[in-house]
Amino acid sequence: MLRFSHRVERDKRVTAHVALTSRAFGCRGMYYSGDADPGLHRTVREVNERWGGEFLIQHVPEPLQLVREWKRKGKVIHLTMYGLPLPQVIDEIRRDGLPKLVVVGGEKVPAEFFQLADWNVSITCQPHSEVGALAVFLHELLEGREFGLEFKGARLRVVPQARGKRVEETR
Ligand code: SAM
Numbered sequence: 001m002l003r004f005s006h007r008v009e010r011d012k013r014v015t016a017h018v019a020l021t022s023r024a025f026g027c028r029g030m031y032y033s034g035d036a037d038p039g040l041h042r043t044v045r046e047v048n049e050r051w052g053g054e055f056l057i058q059h060v061p062e063p064l065q066l067v068r069e070w071k072r073k074g075k076v077i078h079l080t081m082y083g084l085p086l087p088q089v090i091d092e093i094r095r096d097g098l099p100k101l102v103v104v105g106g107e108k109v110p111a112e113f114f115q116l117a118d119w120n121v122s123i124t125c126q127p128h129s130e131v132g133a134l135a136v137f138l139h140e141l142l143e144g145r146e147f148g149l150e151f152k153g154a155r156l157r158v159v160p161q162a163r164g165k166r167v168e169e170t171r
Helices: 008-024 038-051 063-070 086-095 111-116 130-142
Strands: 002-006 029-034 056-059 075-085 100-104 119-122 156-158 167-169
Touching: 002 008, 002 063, 008 029, 008 038, 008 130, 029 063, 038 056, 063 100, 063 111, 075 086, 075 111, 075 130, 086 119, 086 130, 100 130
Parallel strands: 002 029, 002 100, 029 056, 075 100, 075 119
Antiparallel strands: 156 167
């Protein structure tokens, strides 16, 4: 996925939550543009070490170039309140077998993203959040399969409880 235009101070938590949400819902990694932020890389590294998987994080200085390059091999989905409602396009997106780059914005997203995207998709036509939009989109795309994902090499594992917290060391 691609998180457009990260600002270190203002977006610290939201961008970290975009990364953690995309990791938990099975994305392979997150590119982000805007300010390079070592704190984000540290957060992802620590979560991978504890909770497993090989989620990647990479800063990209030229996000439009990334999107153009991605389109040579795959498809681009831009989440925006101005796009077509998810229920109208989700079947077509699921049927498409090519690798997907999901883009969420931050501050104003340049018009070119809307042109380059294969799908501009809205999760309701109301303004809310990149984290909320991403979670709903990925849940629908995966049809709930995120609940069964395994994260290889995890040091910790949650043992689900009706009440309270239980975490096991796996090694
Ligand atoms: N006016 C913006 C828009 O184009 O959706 C809302 C800005 S919001 C703070 C930041 C990002 O959250 C947007 O760029 C978009 O990726 C995502 N987002 C917010 N509301 C959304 C919605 N209803 N549907 C899809 N994505 C949304």
